[in-house]
Amino acid sequence: MLPQPAPKPDILARRDEIVAGLRALLPDDAVIGDALRLKPYETDGLSAYREVPLAVALPSTTEQVAAIMAFCHREGVRVVPRGAGTSLSGGALPMADSVVLGLMRMNRITEIDYADRLAVVQAGVTNIGITQAVAGQGFFYAPDPSSQLACMIGGNVNMNSGGAHCLRYGVTANNLLGLKLVTVEGEILEIGGAHLDSAGYDWLGLLTGSEGQLAIVTEVTVRILRAAEGARAMLAAFRSNEVAGACVDSIIGSGIIPVALEFMDRPAIHACEAFANAGYPLDAEAMLIIEVEGSIAEQDFLLDRLKAICAQHDPISLKVSTSAEESLAIWKGRKGAFGAVGRISPDYMCMDGTIPTSQLPHVLRRIGEMSADYNLQVANIFHAGDGNLHPLIMFDANDPSSFAKAEKFGADILTLCVEVGGCLTGEHGVGVEKRDLMGVQFTETELDQQRRIKSAFDPGWLLNANKVFPLKGLAAE
Amino acid sequence: MTPTTEQGVIEAIQQAHDAAEPLAIAGRNSKQGLLRPVQAARTLSTAGLTGITLYSPSELIISARAGTTLAEIEAAVAAKGQHLVAEPPDFTALFGQVQPQTLGGIVASNLSGPRRIAWGAMRDHVMGVRAVNGTGESIRSGGRVLKNVTGLDLCKLLTGSHGTLAVLTEITLKVAPAPEQRATLVLRNLPPTQAVAALSAALGSPYAVSGAAHLPAAQASFIPGLGQTPATLVRLEDFAPSIAYRSDRLRTDLAPFGQVEILDDTLSRLAWTAIRDCAPFAGMQGALWRVSVRPSKGPQVAAALEQAFGAAWFLDWGGGLVWIAGPATTEAHNAVAAAAQAHGGTHTLFRAPETLRAAVAVIPPEPAALTAIAARVKAAFDPRGILNPGRMHAGL
Numbered sequence: 001m002l003p004q005p006a007p008k009p010d011i012l013a014r015r016d017e018i019v020a021g022l023r024a025l026l027p028d029d030a031v032i033g034d035a036l037r038l039k040p041y042e043t044d045g046l047s048a049y050r051e052v053p054l055a056v057a058l059p060s061t062t063e064q065v066a067a068i069m070a071f072c073h074r075e076g077v078r079v080v081p082r083g084a085g086t087s088l089s090g091g092a093l094p095m096a097d098s099v100v101l102g103l104m105r106m107n108r109i110t111e112i113d114y115a116d117r118l119a120v121v122q123a124g125v126t127n128i129g130i131t132q133a134v135a136g137q138g139f140f141y142a143p144d145p146s147s148q149l150a151c152m153i154g155g156n157v158n159m160n161s162g163g164a165h166c167l168r169y170g171v172t173a174n175n176l177l178g179l180k181l182v183t184v185e186g187e188i189l190e191i192g193g194a195h196l197d198s199a200g201y202d203w204l205g206l207l208t209g210s211e212g213q214l215a216i217v218t219e220v221t222v223r224i225l226r227a228a229e230g231a232r233a234m235l236a237a238f239r240s241n242e243v244a245g246a247c248v249d250s251i252i253g254s255g256i257i258p259v260a261l262e263f264m265d266r267p268a269i270h271a272c273e274a275f276a277n278a279g280y281p282l283d284a285e286a287m288l289i290i291e292v293e294g295s296i297a298e299q300d301f302l303l304d305r306l307k308a309i310c311a312q313h314d315p316i317s318l319k320v321s322t323s324a325e326e327s328l329a330i331w332k333g334r335k336g337a338f339g340a341v342g343r344i345s346p347d348y349m350c351m352d353g354t355i356p357t358s359q360l361p362h363v364l365r366r367i368g369e370m371s372a373d374y375n376l377q378v379a380n381i382f383h384a385g386d387g388n389l390h391p392l393i394m395f396d397a398n399d400p401s402s403f404a405k406a407e408k409f410g411a412d413i414l415t416l417c418v419e420v421g422g423c424l425t426g427e428h429g430v431g432v433e434k435r436d437l438m439g440v441q442f443t444e445t446e447l448d449q450q451r452r453i454k455s456a457f458d459p460g461w462l463l464n465a466n467k468v469f470p471l472k473g474l475a476a477e
Numbered sequence: 478m479t480p481t482t483e484q485g486v487i488e489a490i491q492q493a494h495d496a497a498e499p500l501a502i503a504g505r506n507s508k509q510g511l512l513r514p515v516q517a518a519r520t521l522s523t524a525g526l527t528g529i530t531l532y533s534p535s536e537l538i539i540s541a542r543a544g545t546t547l548a549e550i551e552a553a554v555a556a557k558g559q560h561l562v563a564e565p566p567d568f569t570a571l572f573g574q575v576q577p578q579t580l581g582g583i584v585a586s587n588l589s590g591p592r593r594i595a596w597g598a599m600r601d602h603v604m605g606v607r608a609v610n611g612t613g614e615s616i617r618s619g620g621r622v623l624k625n626v627t628g629l630d631l632c633k634l635l636t637g638s639h640g641t642l643a644v645l646t647e648i649t650l651k652v653a654p655a656p657e658q659r660a661t662l663v664l665r666n667l668p669p670t671q672a673v674a675a676l677s678a679a680l681g682s683p684y685a686v687s688g689a690a691h692l693p694a695a696q697a698s699f700i701p702g703l704g705q706t707p708a709t710l711v712r713l714e715d716f717a718p719s720i721a722y723r724s725d726r727l728r729t730d731l732a733p734f735g736q737v738e739i740l741d742d743t744l745s746r747l748a749w750t751a752i753r754d755c756a757p758f759a760g761m762q763g764a765l766w767r768v769s770v771r772p773s774k775g776p777q778v779a780a781a782l783e784q785a786f787g788a789a790w791f792l793d794w795g796g797g798l799v800w801i802a803g804p805a806t807t808e809a810h811n812a813v814a815a816a817a818q819a820h821g822g823t824h825t826l827f828r829a830p831e832t833l834r835a836a837v838a839v840i841p842p843e844p845a846a847l848t849a850i851a852a853r854v855k856a857a858f859d860p861r862g863i864l865n866p867g868r869m870h871a872g873l
Contacts, residue, residue, distance in 0.1 A: 115677040116772050138683070160626045171624065173633070174601045187846040194771035195797055197587065197598050197637075199823045199840035200869065201851060205600055205633025209626045229683045249535040255558055255654035294719065301718050354622040357536050386623035387536070426624035434627075441627055446616050449857070450629045456853035468628070 001407075002436055004051060005466050007097035011054065011077055018077060019055045022099065025067045030105070032056040041082065041100050045147070046090035046433055048403060053080065053094035060105045062180055062188055062218040069216060070186025072099055078462050079184075081212045083124060083155030086147040088350050089431025091159060091211055095466050103154050106218060109133050118177055118194055120221050123154025127161075130222060139224045142169035145427070146335055154217045160209030162427035164334070167385035168259040168293075169225070171427065173208040180219035181207065184458045194221060206453075211429050212464035214457040228293035231259065233327045234303055234320040236310040237284035241265060242361040244286035247313040248384045249358070251290070254309055256302060258385065260291040262334055265364060267379035268341075268392070275340035276333035279326075281317050288384065289334055291327075337381050338392070345377065345394030347403075351410050353417030354426035357387045366416055367391055374409045376402070388426035389417065415440050430468045438470055481525040483607065483615060483646045489521050490644065491613035493863050502640030502865045504544055504579035508586055510572045512639060512839045514831045515865050523581045526646055529553055531621065538604065538621050540649040543581030550580055550650075560655040563599045564590030566753045571765070572828060581645045587637030590753035591688040591712065594680065594794040596653075600636040605649035608635055610642070611859025621649050634854075640865040641873070642858040656714035660724050661740035661748060663702075664709040664731060667691070669776035672709040673796035675734040677772065679711040680795050682730055684723040688712030688749055689795040696757035696791040701747035702740045709734075712749060755800055757791060764805035764829040766813045770822030772796035778816045785812040805829045810837045817841070840869060 011018070019033035032038055033055050042050045054077070059065045072079050078098040085092050094100050106122035109130070113119070114137055121130055127148040130141040144163035145151055151161070157179065162171045169175070178192030191203040198204070207214055238244040244263060251261065264272065264280075264287050273280040280287060288310075292302040303320050310318055321327040333340070341348045355363050364380060371378045377394045391413055395406035414424045414434065418441050424434050438447060451469055454461070478489045493500050499517040503509065505524050526542035529550065533539075534557040541550055547565060554560060565583045569575065584606075589598040605619035608631075618631035635643055664675055672691040679686045690710045697703040703710075711731070713723050728737040740748055751757075758765055768778050775796030782788035782801055786809045789802040803809045810826060810833065817824040818841065826839040843851060855862070855873055867873065 113773075114681060115674070117677075117681060139681075160630070162624055166624065170597060170601065171626075173630070174597050183846055183850070185846075189844060189847055191847070193821050195769040195822045196593060196794060197589070197600075197769055199769075199825045200843060201854065202587070202600055202633045202637050203847070205630055205636070208633075209630050213629070226681050226683050228685075252537060252654075253535045255657070257654060295722060298719050298722065301716065354624050356533070356538075356622060358533065383624070388624045421620070422622050423620050423625045423627045425627050426622070427626055429626055430628065438628065442617075445614050446618075447628075449610065449614070449616050450631070452857035453629055453631075453634075453854060456850055456857050459853075 001049070002432060003471065004095060005471060007095060008076070011097040015054055018075060021071055021075065022055060022057050022068065025071060026057060026059060026064055030058045030060070041094060041102070044085040044090060044092040045088045046093065046431065048397065049090050049093050049432055051094050051096055053098050053100045054096065056100045056102055058102045058105050062182065065101065065182045065216055065218050066186045066188050068099070068101060069182050069184060072462065073185050076460065076462070078465055080464055081158070081216050083152035084126070084150045086151040087155065087159065087429065087431055088352070089425065089429045089433040091429050091431040091467060093432050093466065101216060103218065104152065114139065116194060117224055118221055119224050120219060121153055123218050123220065124152050127151050127153060127156055134224050138227055140227050141222055141224055142175050143172045146338065153220050153222070157208055157217050157220055158210060158212050159429040160427070162388065164260045164262060164383065167261060167383070168257060173205060175223045176204060176208060176220065177223060178221035179204060179207060179217055181215040181217055183215050184460070184462055192221065211431065211468050213454050213468055214463065229295045230299065231291055231293045231327065232299045232303065232321050233289055233291040233330045234306065234318065235280065235330060236288045236290065236318050237281035237316040238286045238313060239316060241286045241364045243313050244288060245357070245360040247288065247310055250309050250312065251306065252385065254305065256305060258290045259293050260289065261385035262289040263382035263384040264334070265380040267377065268337060268381050271340040271344050271379055272333035272337050275336050275343060276329065278329045278333035279319070280333055284316050289330055341379055341392045341394065347395050347397040349393045349395065349406050349410055351391045351393065351413050352425050352428035353389050353414050353422055354387045355389055355417050355420050355422035357384060359420040363389065363416060363420060367413055370409060370412055374405050376406055376409055387422065411437060432467055435468060436470050478519060479522045479525040483526070483609065486521070486523070486609045486644055486646055487613045487615060490609055490611065494612050494861055497861050497863065499863050499866045502644055504582040505576040507569045507572060507574045507576055507578040508582050510828055511586060512869060513834050513867050513871065515868050517866070521644065523644065523646065524579065530647065534559060537623060537652050538649060539652055540605070540621060540647060541580050542647050543579060543645045545580050546577040547580055547583055548577050554652050555655065558655055559652045561650065562592065562596050562602050562653045564592040564753060565599060566590045566755070568754060570759045571755050580648055584636050584648050585638065585640050585645060591690060591749055591793055594689055594797070595685065595687045600633050602651040603632045603636045603648060604651050606632050606635055606645055607647040608643035608645045611861060611864045616643065619649065623651055639868045641868050642855065642864065644864065658717045658720045659712060659714050659742050659745040660720045661745040662711040662724060662727055662731065663738045663740060664735045665706050667707060667709050667734060669779060671734060673773060673776055673792065675709050675731055676711065676795045678730060679727060682727060684713065684727055685715065686711055687714045690752050690791065690793045691796065692757065692791040695789060699757040700751045702744040703748065710748065712745060752793060758789070758800065758802045761802050763803055764809065764833060765827045766801040767825045767827050768799040768801060768813065768817040768822050770797055770799060770817060770820050774820040774822065775799050778820055778822070781816045782812060805833045807833065807837055814838065814841065842870065
């Protein structure tokens with residue numbers, strides 16, 4: 001377990017005063033100060049880490065957020081922003097002396113403009129909620145993280161969330177136009193807007209993926225896109241990870257960019273098939289889900305080309321979905337992968353490195369060796385087009401030594417990802433989980449450069465101070 | 478100074494830092510005329526940092542040193558059937574320059590072409606950078622993979638920062654397969670608001686439109702294949718069977734706006750290159766502005782400036798990018814800035830004599846709280862303010 005920053009004793013001592021100060025700013029039901037009701041806010045999707053916060057504030061407007069920030073800034077109170085609490089990296093983990101700023105009540109869509117292809121939504125609107133609001137006109141919001149039913153756009157912005165379709169449609173950063181922010185001092189700022197590429201520094205790009213380190217996002221202007229006429233998936237099963245990896249290279253090299261290109265190894269295939277009955281080939285070592293879009297004739301054209309490419313790699317089986325239902329079943333297995341692994345192991349840890357795709361066979365071989373060394377099973381799911389690898393490490397949380405081993409195994413995998421030219425995190429964020437691995441990817445000079453940018457926005461390091469940067473940086477401030 | 482290694486850049490900046498001596502940052506000077514003039518006795522050029530360092534077509538990644546010409550990179554990816562997604566423009570003719578532009582220059586200025594409306598800006602395709610900050614420290618951000626959220630995204634912050642935060646030394650771009658074929662649908666004689674409505678209909682279709690522009694007659698005459706009538710253009714780029722199918726469907730969908738002509742692959746290439754490079758205004762005297770605005774507001778900005786000073790203009794990005802030509806006067810500049818602001822957009826004084834560029838806010842000033850943050854961010858990279866001082870804002 002990673003250590004957390006020491007709470008400020010003076011803040012802990014003034015708990016009642018701080019809660020009362022928040023109550024003076026917000027309606028009664030928008031401040032939580034009692035231990036029992038604080039409990040649900042102690043953790044997020046990285047549930048091994050828990051810390052009950054000092055208080056929770058649940059604002060409904062940007063002005064209320066500004067009032068809370070001005071108050072916390074004046075009083076020197078740390079703030080941890082929170083959306084739906086689905087972070088897999090501990091991005092919403094509180095500190096004992098922090099106020100959790102929960103944005104889930106800011107859940108209104110304030111504008112939809114189909115002609116200009118944008119929507120203005122508050123931070124607490126769910127990812128799927130945006131698509132649902134515009135689906136009637138044939139539009140959608142593109143980034144689709146697996147948690148999209150629950151996760152909120154404010155969190156998506158802060159973590160720069162991806163999904164299975166970013167090979168074609170990009171990640172969150174590529175689908176934003178503007179933000180409304182509250183600074184640590186409580187100033188309300190608007191950056192970007194309904195237009196592309198504001199002149200001046202790219203604040204929108206810097207804020208996206210900043211993991212709550214720089215400001216509080218309260219409202220987001222997103223691009224909405226017209227959906228393609230249709231989509232269809234195919235399954236291709238192979239005898240080895242190497243062959244499947246070579247097939248991915250051939251597909252990208254052919255000039256076709258599928259809208260999704262997902263890779264699963266044998267343990268992942270078996271877990272997901274037991275869960276979804278999707279017709280996954282149980283005799284395969286590796287499997288690709290390949291999805292294309294367009295009219296039926298366009299899908300046929302692309303799938304015929306893809307079948308021909310796959311056929312050159314000695315597949316065990318090739319199966320093109322013949323109906324919308326079959327495509328749904330194929331995706332149900334993949335999108336349910338976490339739940340499926342949860343059925344075969346008491347607990348699992350979902351890792352999130354990115355590697356150059358050419359390194360896939362080597363990396364999977366090394367993960368297999370580590371799995372044997374640690375005596376922990378692992379299933380691998382991979383966004384093959386963009387190199388984002390999700391090893392699911394299975395362990396037993398009731399056994400502390402099992403958890404410690406799993407954490408070490410995970411760190412070894414991420415270190416390997418960096419060694420082969422990749423990075424620590426492709427879409428889940430650094431959070432608490434990977435905080436102390438940052439030195440594997442960055443030099444101390446580079447981390448200091450990032451810390452100085454953090455300080456430019458948040459000179460007192462009040463925002464989400466237990467995340468992203470190794471703790472000694474915090475002490476240095 | 479034109480160092481040939483990153484170490485040379487480091488040493489040059491360390492010296493300037495120690496002496497608190499401002500440096501103008503340049504590649505091959507093709508964009509010298511952009512934004513505010515920099516007052517510096519010496520210029521640090523990245524033109525000596527050349528060469529492609531990594532190209533992996535099946536991983537959709539290319540890395541090159543900052544001084545590599547864009548033409549060299551475009552040729553390398555074209556040889557493998559790929560292209561640069563943001564369709565970076567070539568403004569050397571517009572600025573009356575002869576030297577080819579560099580990778581570092583196009584990234585530092587975050588300039589994107591017509592495809593920006595559908596596929597993102599240069600900044601969306603910068604996957605990794607190496608750079609030297611204002612104290613002479615080498616810093617990296619991002620990497621050579623397509624998906625990376627590790628740490629603060631300095632790739633995006635440095636892209637479009639015009640050399641004011643750090644000097645880019647090496648850049649990794651995401652590339653994509655080049656389309657098999659292009660076609661352009663053309664509607665004639667539409668008034669601007671109708672034209673943008675047609676462009677919105679096309680961009681809101683399921684057919685993956687990758688370019689959407691409107692030109693009044695005088696500007697259309699500079700575009701191959703258009704002649705001298707107002708022209709509204711919609712581009713498709715895809716596999717050949719999709720081009721045939723989608724052209725047909727769009728022709729039907731756009732029928733309420735008039736009869737559709739089709740430009741073939743060859744003419745499409747020429748037409749969109751001319752739009753990309755702002756060919757209609759390349760030979761024109763006076764000043765040139767770009768306004769980025771909500772697409773449906775583009776025609777209103779254009780109309781306001783036509784009235785204010787007889788502006789010549791055309792629209793790209795579905796109406797959201799307004800190119801404006803007019804007299805190089807403070808009055809005209811203020812009218813552009815006011816029109817952009819009134820419609821919720823931003824302006825850039827893109828080309829003008831040095832006297833005007835030194836006298837006005839070439840990009841909009843930011844609110845006080847953001848100006849304070851910007852000054853601290855600048856200091857976080859360049860505490861002595863030696864890198865391209867005053868390039869974007871006076872005093873920063």
